[in-house]
Amino acid sequence: MPATAPPVSLTLPPLDRQLSPFTGLTREHWCAYADYLLRSAHRHATEDHANIHLPGANSAYGPRSDSLEAFARTFLLASFRMAGDPGGTGWIADWYARGLDAGTNPANPDRWPTPGELGQAKVEAASLAVGLALTRDMLWDKLPQRVQEQLIAWFETVIGEDYPPINWVWFQIVVESFLASVGGRYSDQDIDAGLAIHDSLYRSQGWFADGPERAFDHYVGWAFQVYPQLWELMAPGDPRVRARAQLDGDRLADFLDDAVHLVGANGAPLIQGRSLIYRFAAAAPFWTGELSGHTRLSPGVTRRAASGILDYFARRGAITEDGLLSIGWHGEFPGMKQSYSGAGSPYWAAKGMLGLALPADHRVWTAVEEPLPVEAGDTRRLIHAPGWQVDGTVADGVVRIRNHGTDHANAGVKVADSPLYARLGYSTATFPDLEPQSLDNAVVLMDSAGQTTHRTGFEYLGQQDLGGVLAGASRSTVNWISVDPDAGPDHGSGARGTATPGPEVTVVSLTRGAVELRLVRVRGVDPAQEAKLRIGGWPVDAASGIASTVRPVPGFGLRLDDAGTWRRDAPHPMGESLAIPWIGTSGVAGDGDYAAVVVLAGEEAAEAYAVRLVPGEGFGFPDGTVLTFAAALEFLSR
Template sequence: MLLPPLDYQLSPCTGLTRGHWCAYADHLLRSAHHFGTPDHANIHLPGANSRYGPRSDSLEAFARTFLLASFRIAGDPATTGWIADWYAAGLDAGTNPANPDRWPTPGELGQAKVEAASLAVGLALTRDVLWDKLPQRVQEQLIAWFETVIGEEYPPINWVWFQIVVETFLASVGGRSSDEDIDAGLAIHDSLYRGGGWFADGPERAYDHYVGWAFQVYPQLWALMAPNDPRVIARKALDGDRLADYLDDAAYLVGANGAPLIQGRSLIYRFAAAAPFWVGELSGHTRLAPGMARRAASGMLDYFARHGSITEDGLLSIGWHREFPGMKQAYSGAGSPYWAAKGMLGLALPADHRVWTAVEAPLPVEVADTQRLITAPGWQVDGTAADGVVRIRNHATDHAVPGALVSDSPLYARFGYSTHTFPDLNPESRDNAVVFVSPDGALTHRTGFEYLGSFAEGGVQVGASRFTAHWIEPDPDAGPDHGSGVTGTATPGPSVTVVSATRGAVELRLVRVAGSSVAPLRIGGWPVDSASSVVSSVLPVPGFGLSLDTSGTFVRSGAHPMGSELAIPWVGTSGTAHDGDYAAVVVLAGDGGASADTGVTFVAGEDGGRFVFPDGASVALARLARFDA
């Protein structure tokens, strides 16, 4: 792949320009086309199949690369005729009822409902270049294929948007559509709103990148598809304000290394996390400077390109950096990673748009240390400018409902996530955990916890949750992995309250144990690759609470998404834990950040005492005890 020279005048942070984005897009498209069928209807990429099989996966590869193609065509119709021609042939062959290799319809296959949305959005964005030039026979074939979504049931999650955009496209080209379907989908969308620009992906506490690349992106694409629809007009301010609010938070969740927050399912979509930054510019609903929006997006593309996400064959693999099959979920096939196409939405904007002409502006974490409380997911964000690391401590997200007794989902239920560490993918783990260890070595889980709230005071952020620690014997017939914890037989343990007081790289983790302690306690730190320069440490707090008299480092040998061996430090009790309070300092620092022995001290006093952070900031024990009620 031939890339233009880096331009550090226009893009002082990444050097990337629109020319680089075009080159990456064209390389991804040409590489995928090598695996297309002669009629272009299907792209059979090498690698694993999803649970839906190769017919679904080859449609998925076509539809998702077509979405990328549509962005290129929309933003540069004069030089992308080769792309339009390639996909025009596939649109014909894929929907031709006489073709034995035709696509399964959305009425025949659930996954086709997802891919239909990419096709509809792409055709809407390129209508004058592609749709209007298709023969009437092909247009009729596509309409008939799309119309199988009408009246279909869609899960009450982000999927409702797939039906909304398809039926909106149908209405725009003379096909049948259902106002009832669209209105019902919009109602579900609104029911999932949790404030501050954040949506839950269903009735559970499922907060992740789907907030940005689905719940915030589709309303704006829908508005572009049907600007005169009364529903679009009525919702414009509402949806626009929600997007702007979300982007205000999202800017704080990108590390100086370019990585998005490593949390939540479908992480194999990688730089799709850039999509909301682009859609803010596309729609005009953003308070971010255009240079910062591009810096966030270009940082993500550069991060993944530098870390091998594009294979030697020019394909996107299942993984985070390079290929890692362990990240495959039940719905993942070889074409699935191409939802990353959403992260290239900016290519739909012409070269003279302000997002491409503005000088890159630094991210919040590149300007100064950052702190931010995000209420809906219960995240306290701490970014440190010295090392560019963004961390969250998590007390309200677990991809479950309060009271659920299931295993922890590794990508949702940990106490912490960052832009520089990848979670241990084993559900039972010391990774950012407070767990008890059974005689046979099994660890407890916290999912189903109660969120107790959060506050900030004196430069310290505080969040808390309470849970019944429980062991899970997994159900062998638990069903496919869609991000939630595994069900099974639960054995309850002690009640545990955890309070996280954070400042920068340092977390003071207070643990109160109550009720029939039956096993040793372990307080785990951040998971880091053994070869990494990132520092992860856990230390007791002298002079406070019950003794944490043993420590160690758990090592999980073998490849993980960011390296070859995972190490997790921990402290704990050498014997059975007792009812009472424990305190540990949990540190994550990158190059140039805090040292490994950064500590918090406890200073006793008549008011109950204070915890003092290394830079002198402090928080009173009495303030932390407010969560005991």
């Protein structure tokens, strides 16, 4: 184990409000953060630099895996830093050259486990291969032949290995492509099979699912969009690269058109999906667009998005006083740990620093920052593949999605709701309640014991822009789930268990800005289940400056005559307490239609939002927009 060196300090240059009027950050700030993260992590390295034993929890794979992970992921960051400034980063190359030797030396008792010995090493091998490819002149070409041969032998253990049919296929593709470039063995069959899986996971308009389920999250950007472009840089002469360059480039550009609408004015990326401890890795696809030339965003918007994301986390404790990245969102929050998470895992945030591979005179660094879409005006957008309707409001800078297409499952599956996938809403200002059974953006039936139903496995009914009001809908036979305590590791999906079916519930979200008119149709209630209806709003922290409200719509449907606020006075990833407002039935819910107005807005505005019935016309939104009854009820009756 290492003897920890003295701490290092972070020194940032002055903010530059002329070049970066929104964030003040320049390339020099990014370099300072990168060097600080690297030097701080290096303090925990073994004497031979092969393993970085960061303080904190171990993953399910143990300390040997976690120390390799910390080396590989910080090396990825180091490679971006070196590629963009080869003349000023010799100290980084020298430091990692020692570790690459010791980690792959078969005579070293503290060597790394190979990808053939440990599944997680397959992931980390990709970071090493990408980093070596990007810094070939600086590092690989200067390694002694013995070390090159050690690395080749270590990488070659991926050949013929099984990889799960998710974003992992890219780890094999980039490693074997690197092997091909340095005279190692590789398998065209492995690469072709990985590309086929990648294409099978493509859905539409730049969006991939991370596997055969409805799993849409940040992996779309930081994996499925980043690796094809890095692969093109690694293997420009490969005929497969040339054949699909335009296809992959167009997919990236399409994705970025959506992704830029999912960043809040505070710099926060959408808070949804697994592996959120990777934090500013969400900036990676923006940089990749500039790196590859496949983007329709201006360089000023690209840097605004990426710098905003970095700045959001840097200002909120993501980097500890010791210069490390903890498991959490803002500061450390152990409850965000998933089974594969160890102390080195958060350093996949390195992907978000890919822009450092671009030199200081690149247009993305010299252009003046421009506003994000949500800073330029209210935004409305439908994203079909994940079933999201996007509403951003310039008044508070918040981006919200209402979700009728994503649950990390498939239609008909009966499992508990995954907090990070199956909620009806996610935003850039609220963190989902991490308990699977919750009123967070929910429409649930609650039994006499206080147990609530789950919607996972729902049928996605589609989405549409109804003249400025966005509509999305889903339907499911909801289930009470008695979770199996031995349901398996947490990889994002909802927990499995015994399902007790409830009634059929259809939910329609009709949204304009901060306001959602949530229509609910319940069919097939069993009075013996004695279930009450609960419609829950957004989860907010008291100190957030954001307010969440839920109200009935007088005159429509069955009565919602009960209300309250669910509270948890305990830390969560964004604060110290959590509150979720709700309305519902005081007695047993009956078959019929219900309506609620669900609002997330700045505290000074939230109470003013309401939806009213306009006799003979439809539903009137606060800005005067009227949605006809026929248009609204068509979705409810699908």
